[in-house]
Amino acid sequence: MLNPIVQPGKFTEMDQFIFESWGYFIIPNVLAKDEIAEALAASARLHDEAGTKEFGQVGRGYETEPALEALIDHPAVLPKIRGILGEHFILQALWNTKQPARGKTGGWHQDGSSAYDFKHLGSPVPLIQLRASFLLNDQHEPGMGNMEMIPGSHRSRVGPPREVLINKGDTPISHIVCAHAGDVLVFHNAVWHRPYEHNHDYDRYTAHYIYSPPWVRASDRFTTDKDFYARTTEVRRSLMGEFDRPDAPYGVGYKAPDFPEDNE
Numbered sequence: 011m012l013n014p015i016v017q018p019g020k021f022t023e024m025d026q027f028i029f030e031s032w033g034y035f036i037i038p039n040v041l042a043k044d045e046i047a048e049a050l051a052a053s054a055r056l057h058d059e060a061g062t063k064e065f066g067q068v069g070r071g072y073e074t075e076p077a078l079e080a081l082i083d084h085p086a087v088l089p090k091i092r093g094i095l096g097e098h099f100i101l102q103a104l105w106n107t108k109q110p111a112r113g114k115t116g117g118w119h120q121d122g123s124s125a126y127d128f129k130h131l132g133s134p135v136p137l138i139q140l141r142a143s144f145l146l147n148d149q150h151e152p153g154m155g156n157m158e159m160i161p162g163s164h165r166s167r168v169g170p171p172r173e174v175l176i177n178k179g180d181t182p183i184s185h186i187v188c189a190h191a192g193d194v195l196v197f198h199n200a201v202w203h204r205p206y207e208h209n210h211d212y213d214r215y216t217a218h219y220i221y222s223p224p225w226v227r228a229s230d231r232f233t234t235d236k237d238f239y240a241r242t243t244e245v246r247r248s249l250m251g252e253f254d255r256p257d258a259p260y261g262v263g264y265k266a267p268d269f270p271e272d273n274e
């Protein structure tokens with residue numbers, strides 16, 4: 011299968027074309043071996059503390075785990091987020107996902123909110139959540155808890171057939187993403203996707219960083235931990251939603267965060 015591979019850093023016209031066409035792309039080799047090991051250990055700790063027994067997601071890991079905090083504004087990934095969302099966005103959530111050893115294929119879905127389904131906003135569903143999914147385990151072949159995507163489905167006005175949804179069936183156009191630990195998958199909330207089966211004896215972890223327009227409420231927290239705010243960087247504070255607002259209804263005149271790559 012084709013792989014929509016882009017290079018780390020700068021958001022190019024080709025990146026934009028791939029994102030608009032498929033709804034996702036893969037950035038290879040974002041994390042070094044020691045960064046992968048640290049983020050993996052942090053993810054396992056979070057799930058141990060939360061007592062995740064089966065498939066599960068834990069939010070807010072950046073508050074307690076420096077290895078996960080460091081990925082909020084990773085220089086290989088953030089230019090892509092800025093290229094797609096512009097200069098004003100927040101980290102709506104970090105959902106750290108565990109797929110247990112020998113976990114089964116999950117259900118097809120689009121991302122959003124079950125309290126107010128994004129499909130009520132328009133058709134095709136608009137971009138509200140842009141995900142950067144840091145793969146922390148190797149997934150170089152199918153059956154490793156890969157993400158399975160349906161390319162271009164963010165533009166489809168209909169979902170997969172009911173029978174496929176109910177029976178967790180296959181489609182002839184789905185794509186099992188084969189990638190390595192340390193690669194990052196960036197995708198549009200409306201792309202139909204699911205976690206694919208995991209046929210190995212270890213738990214699989216992925217850290218999903220979700221970026222949204224600034225007026226979207228955070229979904230992994232009611233408020234951000236005060237100690238974390240006090241010690242983190244100014245850019246990360248802005249990305250958590252703590253920025254100067256010149257007016258109440260998010261109008262004009264916003265100062266963009268002082269992104270480090272602009273000063274290089």
Ligand SMILES: O=C(O)CCC(=O)C(=O)O
Nearest residue numbers: 107109121203204205216
């Ligand atoms: O298995 C995963 O890591 C991703 C799960 C998923 O599809 C989601 O969080 O929307």
